[in-house]
Amino acid sequence: MNRKLILENGAVFTGKAIGSKRESTGEIIFYTGMTGHQEVLSNPSSCEQIVAMTYPLITGSGINRDDFETLHPVAGGVIVKEAVAEPSNFRSIATLDEWLAENDIPGISGIDTRMLTRMLRSEGTLCGRIANEDADTDRVVAELQEYIPSLDKVEKVSTKNAYHAPGFGRRVVLIDYGAKHSIARNLIERNCDLFVLPFRTSAKEVLKLNPDGVMLSNGPGSPANITEAVDTVQELIGKLPIFGIGLGYQLLCAASGAAVVKMKYGRHGSGHPVRHVKSGKVEITAQNHDYLIELESLQGTELEATHLHVNDGTLQGVSHTGGPAFGVQFQPEASPGPDDANHIFDAFVKMMDNYKNQPIKG
Template sequence: MNGLLYLEDGSIYEGKGFGKSGTSVGELVFNTSITGYQEILTDPSYAGQVITMTYPLIGNYGVNSFEDESYKIHAKGLIVKSISNNPSNYLSENTVDEMLRKMNVVGVYDLDTRSITKKVRSKGAMKCVISTKELNKKQLSEYLNEAELGENFMEEVSTKQPIHIAGKGAKVAVIDFGVKSNIIENLKHRECDITILPYNTPYEEIVKLNPQGILLSNGPGDPKAVKEGINLIKDVINKYPVFGICLGHQMLALAVGGDTYKMKYGHRGGNHGVYDIEKDRAYITSQNHGYAVDTESVKEKMIITHINLNDNTVEGMRHKELPVFSVQFHPEGAPGPQDSAYLFDKFIESMNE
């Protein structure tokens, strides 16, 4: 198949297609990870986005049935320089091409991903069309103009019904804005009794569960679009210990009266340096977000605990009076591989206290 990428600035990149034959429209972003493409593809936080992998060779160790971060690919498409259809790894069960075909996702390879990434860095994340069809520039422009990119993907990625995972430890309610499975695995590893709840669960239903703590998960889109979630957080922070991750961190900032803003091209990759102010220690972290917390807007209620070493954006904060804290990065993402897993232990301690 032929493949192409059309950007809203009028640029066209021509390559070859893989995965599903078709056309998709999404927000073009890039990820700098060298490995972890299966986890990236199945991360619900990529809902509505077309992912460009900056590392040139993708698929060389294949994919398997047990490392997905959710039940499907939520991204709109995948762009790579080179795709491997002959993976070499004892855990490999399938190729990336077969994975995309199975999950109806369009892929394009043999593109200049370096040029695409430089364009996104200079102009910011932008709308794009990814296609394996023979389309002219006028048709591509029509696809682009007709498509509406939403910012509230919670209805798509959040669980529809409560899910209970029994454990003999602390009782945790996970508010699912698009939770990654490895977050749940980290709680299971600590023997937590877990209930995963839809993002729009009423506060009264949470009280009935009588949890010892609340985890606000990661997820896609604009944190300001999730009004139900923000209002829920306003209620729970006054009653329970709370730990927020990624989108949960941003929504916590909004719940305490702070503000968030859309970044030019966000942080996506497994190599982002973060400084823990209170521990006087730096970590390499896994990140995936296009929004950030405005530093000054939260200082009345929150203490900044972590900052990004590249651009000084807020990477972590804790409440001045309540057992409530959050981080922008993914402590379950394991680039360290377990350097920042202490945050889950901190959450457990706050519930036990």
């Protein structure tokens, strides 16, 4: 069965249908990693986005039960040059085609993903539709040019009810804006007593749990779409240790007065070099975001830069001088990898211990 990928600029790619038979519309992003495709497609930060894989041969090791980042994948679609029909790996339980169909995610294979990627890099993020072969191209292009991505993605991916992952160590509140399983896994591995709360949880409700620290998770979209979360973070700053990743990092920055801007085509991949400002050490990181914090906007705030991207100098991490809080734009939870920056979770644990052991003032 043939299928078309139609872009808002009028470009049309024809390929083979994989996954769900339904049509799908969304912003198209490109993922540059050679591995980690299962993690990216199940990452809540990819909510409603159509993910184009730049590596030509996808899921040669199949889909396995262990590497999911959420129970309910919400990617809008997937674009590949070639999807492996007979994967070879002892952990494999399904092909990409089978997994996409099971989770109602449409896909298209057999198109020139190199050409598509060059187009996105040149023109910036484009909206597109994975459509049936007989779709009216002119009508679809007109609809895409009027298409506005939804602003309630965090609501779609955040947990609806609070839950507890019992532990015997430091009590951590994880505010879920679209949290990857790997974040909870890293905290649990460090013996944290974990409470996962919905994104609309107020600062008062967080403090009622008397936590040793607060983890602000990753998630889709911009802080501008969840202003109530910005207010919550603003109230929490200075009251207890805070660690933000991805969207959580952006919320920390926005709550401190820094500016959030949308990137031309986002940054999605697993080989991005990031330099620690004070030590000069460079770590290779995984990234999945469409917004960033303007470095110049830190002036006049209580934030200071801790990490910068080696390639373009953009801001990748901050610490707060007015309270025990810090955050990073990249993904230190090492899924899909690499794990160079995994030690940042240890820094959060150390921050909680230091804060807890401070002498009582007054």
